[in-house]
Amino acid sequence: MTEHVATNETILVVGGGISGMTAALEAAETGKNVVLVEKNPALGGRTSQLYRYFPKLCHPICGLEINQRRLKGNPRVRLLTMAEVSGIEGSAGDYTATIKVRPRYVNENCTACGDCARAVETMVDDPFNYNLGQHKAAFLPNAMAYPQRYVLDPAIIGTPDADKAKAACKYGAIDLDMKEETIEVKAGAVIWATGWQPYDAAKIQPYGYGRFKNVITSVEFERLADIHGPTGGKILRPSDGKEAKNIAFIQCAGSRDENHLRHCSRICCMASLKQTHYVREKYPEDGKSTIYYIDIRAIDRFEDFYQKVQADPSVNFIKSKVAKITEDESGNPVCWGVNTEGYKRYTTPHDLVVLAVGMEPSVKGVNIPGHIVADSSGFIEADPANGAVFGAGCATNALDVNRAVQSATAAALRAIQVVNKVAKAEA
Amino acid sequence: MSANTAVADKYRNNFLKEIEEQVEMGDWVKMCMQCGVCSGSCPTNFQSAWEHPPQELFMMIRAGKREEVLTSTSMWNCTSCYNCIVRCPRKLPITHIMHGIAEYAHRIGMAPKMQPTRFFSGLFWKNATHTGRVNELKLSMGLYFKDGFVQGIKNGMAMQSVALGLVKAGRLNVMELFGGHKCKDQKKIHAMLAKAYEIERTRKAAKMAG
Ligand SMILES: Cc1cc2nc3c(=O)[nH]c(=O)nc-3n(C[C@H](O)[C@H](O)[C@H](O)COP(=O)(O)OP(=O)(O)OC[C@H]3O[C@@H](n4cnc5c(N)ncnc54)[C@H](O)[C@@H]3O)c2cc1C
Ligand code: SF4
Ligand code: SF4
Ligand code: SF4
Ligand code: SF4
Numbered sequence: 001m002t003e004h005v006a007t008n009e010t011i012l013v014v015g016g017g018i019s020g021m022t023a024a025l026e027a028a029e030t031g032k033n034v035v036l037v038e039k040n041p042a043l044g045g046r047t048s049q050l051y052r053y054f055p056k057l058c059h060p061i062c063g064l065e066i067n068q069r070r071l072k073g074n075p076r077v078r079l080l081t082m083a084e085v086s087g088i089e090g091s092a093g094d095y096t097a098t099i100k101v102r103p104r105y106v107n108e109n110c111t112a113c114g115d116c117a118r119a120v121e122t123m124v125d126d127p128f129n130y131n132l133g134q135h136k137a138a139f140l141p142n143a144m145a146y147p148q149r150y151v152l153d154p155a156i157i158g159t160p161d162a163d164k165a166k167a168a169c170k171y172g173a174i175d176l177d178m179k180e181e182t183i184e185v186k187a188g189a190v191i192w193a194t195g196w197q198p199y200d201a202a203k204i205q206p207y208g209y210g211r212f213k214n215v216i217t218s219v220e221f222e223r224l225a226d227i228h229g230p231t232g233g234k235i236l237r238p239s240d241g242k243e244a245k246n247i248a249f250i251q252c253a254g255s256r257d258e259n260h261l262r263h264c265s266r267i268c269c270m271a272s273l274k275q276t277h278y279v280r281e282k283y284p285e286d287g288k289s290t291i292y293y294i295d296i297r298a299i300d301r302f303e304d305f306y307q308k309v310q311a312d313p314s315v316n317f318i319k320s321k322v323a324k325i326t327e328d329e330s331g332n333p334v335c336w337g338v339n340t341e342g343y344k345r346y347t348t349p350h351d352l353v354v355l356a357v358g359m360e361p362s363v364k365g366v367n368i369p370g371h372i373v374a375d376s377s378g379f380i381e382a383d384p385a386n387g388a389v390f391g392a393g394c395a396t397n398a399l400d401v402n403r404a405v406q407s408a409t410a411a412a413l414r415a416i417q418v419v420n421k422v423a424k425a426e427a
Numbered sequence: 428m429s430a431n432t433a434v435a436d437k438y439r440n441n442f443l444k445e446i447e448e449q450v451e452m453g454d455w456v457k458m459c460m461q462c463g464v465c466s467g468s469c470p471t472n473f474q475s476a477w478e479h480p481p482q483e484l485f486m487m488i489r490a491g492k493r494e495e496v497l498t499s500t501s502m503w504n505c506t507s508c509y510n511c512i513v514r515c516p517r518k519l520p521i522t523h524i525m526h527g528i529a530e531y532a533h534r535i536g537m538a539p540k541m542q543p544t545r546f547f548s549g550l551f552w553k554n555a556t557h558t559g560r561v562n563e564l565k566l567s568m569g570l571y572f573k574d575g576f577v578q579g580i581k582n583g584m585a586m587q588s589v590a591l592g593l594v595k596a597g598r599l600n601v602m603e604l605f606g607g608h609k610c611k612d613q614k615k616i617h618a619m620l621a622k623a624y625e626i627e628r629t630r631k632a633a634k635m636a637g
Binding site for chain 1: 464465513
């Protein structure tokens with residue numbers, strides 16, 4: 001064969017959620033060199049922002065901790081956090097990626113002692129908690145952050161708060177002169193694992209997200225239930241801090257809708273079924289969940305999970321897509337609609353409404369640097385035209401953690417095949 | 428054979444097919460996923476007068492409830508507010524389907540004769556096409572006396588203050604009862620309408636025969 005695949009044996013993994021971590025580790029453990037690029041200051045992606053995960057209702061630390069340990073022990077993975085790929089040039093076996101790295105202002109000497117945070121006064125929004133709360137401008141991204149290293153928010157750079165932080169650090173870990181850098185990385189294959197983002201609920205006008213404080217999204221609800229969340233794990237409603245015991249879950253909020261996302265997001269039925277467990281856990285006596293649905297899609301083999309929730313007397317199922325939400329004088333969101341079983345009208349107040357928002361790719365296919373084939377929702381398709389750029393996890397579809405990890409392993413295998421070919425051509 | 432028995436015969440037990448072929452936009456009915464958003468959005472559904480919300484009508488069509496659907500007053504209650512259309516996740520043109528079913532029921536003589544919207548539509552049409560202008564006084568009187576003379580007087584009395592207000596504001600002319608204003612060339616209006624009728628009739632007849 002005359003075909004010469006060019007000379008690059010590194011695998012570039014973009015996105016450090018559960019999928020990107022898995023793909024990077026699978027490849028590195030077969031002896032490949034990997035560069036793992038993550039936009040946030042810590043790995044873990046949206047899985048780390050869950051309170052519990054189905055089906056076993058374990059804490060996300062379960063899955064993530066093993067991966068963190070594998071990472072620590074593997075010198076083949078070079079990790080770049082606060083970094084984003086801004087362009088990819090070249091072709092299979094010979095790519096050059098341009099990566100922008102934002103300054104963290106904290107170097108590897110950091111022991112995560114927390115002295116800088118105590119010294120700093122400025123508070124900034126906490127994106128880990130979907131901005132439901134604030135944290136200090138010198139912060140650890142989250143309790144189980146990997147790397148366990150603090151970050152200074154750019155807002156305090158050049159202010160006395162930054163100097164206070166630097167003065168407080170006994171380890172010389174704070175470097176206020178760090179600048180944004182642009183670097184180039186060679187790679188034979190690219191695994192694109194940038195995951196998903198919640199659909200912008202404010203676009204679903206009749207539901208009043210953004211207008212009514214007590215209408216929140218399912219991802220925000222995960223943070224409310226978590227002890228590391230803004231309410232310390234109590235389900236309190238945003239408007240007045242009242243205990244929210246009578247909670248409505250609205251399915252297909254933005255999914256299966258020609259006006260919003262055309263696809264079924266596949267996870268949200270399971271997510272709401274799971275979240276009814278949170279309500280019962282926090283309010284065992286008088287917690288009440290109502291699920292408004294078109295049809296329940298307990299994906300995969302989770303029908304039994306659904307049946308158990310169905311048998312729970314504290315959970316009520318209403319076959320109806322809510323038409324609109326209003327707010328009464330006590331700040332209760334009121335759901336309006338028709339129960340399609342019997343065509344009965346309802347106008348029902350709840351303490352809190354949780355919108356089971358749809359999942360869309362966090363980077364739409366067309367925005368991916370390079371040329372990538374994506375479906376009508378922007379999820380990456382497996383297509384020979386993509387060369388050696390392989391989608392993994394929720395960048396390819398709305399998947400649960402289990403499926404995302406499977407997809408990541410498959411992508412790693414494809415990338416390994418490409419760099420093996422490169423190695424052979426070079427030998 | 429009446430228009431109704433002719434089509435009923437043609438479609439036998441396939442009412443959905445009948446709606447798809449005969450009703451404007453009727454081919455959308457099968458796209459409904461029964462989510463209930465249209466029914467929950469419909470202002471008339473929060474009134475007791477409304478028998479079947481759109482979603483239920485669509486299900487009844489699929490279930491072959493021909494008689495019940497075509498004689499229903501529900502489609503006639505649609506106010507064309509378009510709430511349902513803007514919210515339907517499947518983008519069904521619900522408002523137009525409602526009017527389409529109403530028009531079809533009327534065409535084959537199944538529509539409820541005294542349903543107020545239907546009655547008013549007929550009245551309005553006759554009134555407007557007669558002189559080329561709407562005679563509001565005759566139109567409202569016609570509607571008031573729909574259920575007989577005694578009820579008509581009662582209705583008229585109930586609306587008295589509104590009518591007086593309109594007269595004062597120059598919006599209602601009592602002299603309209605004797606003739607009223609007209610178009611300049613009524614003959615041409617009638618000729619135009621006759622042509623339009625003819626086109627419409629051939630199109631629909633072809634469909635029914637089709
Ligand atoms: C409400 C809700 C509850 C859920 N609960 C469960 C559950 O209980 N069990 C379960 O199995 N699944 C659950 N899921 C699904 C689960 O969240 C996903 O399966 C999982 O997050 C997929 O991981 P991922 O790595 O593919 O994507 P992500 O978690 O989205 O990770 C992507 C990573 O890429 C990074 N990134 C994004 N863009 C860039 C860029 N341009 N450059 C560099 N990095 C970038 C992000 O910062 C992120 O770290 C739930 C989903 C929802 C909506
Ligand atoms: S930067 Fe310094 S003070 Fe802050 S946590 Fe790290 S070691 Fe401690
Ligand atoms: S998984 Fe359930 S809630 Fe989510 S889009 Fe599909 S049907 Fe709707
Ligand atoms: S909103 Fe659309 S899809 Fe839903 S029931 Fe009505 S017509 Fe059917
Ligand atoms: S357009 Fe007609 S059917 Fe649709 S919501 Fe308004 S009144 Fe109801």
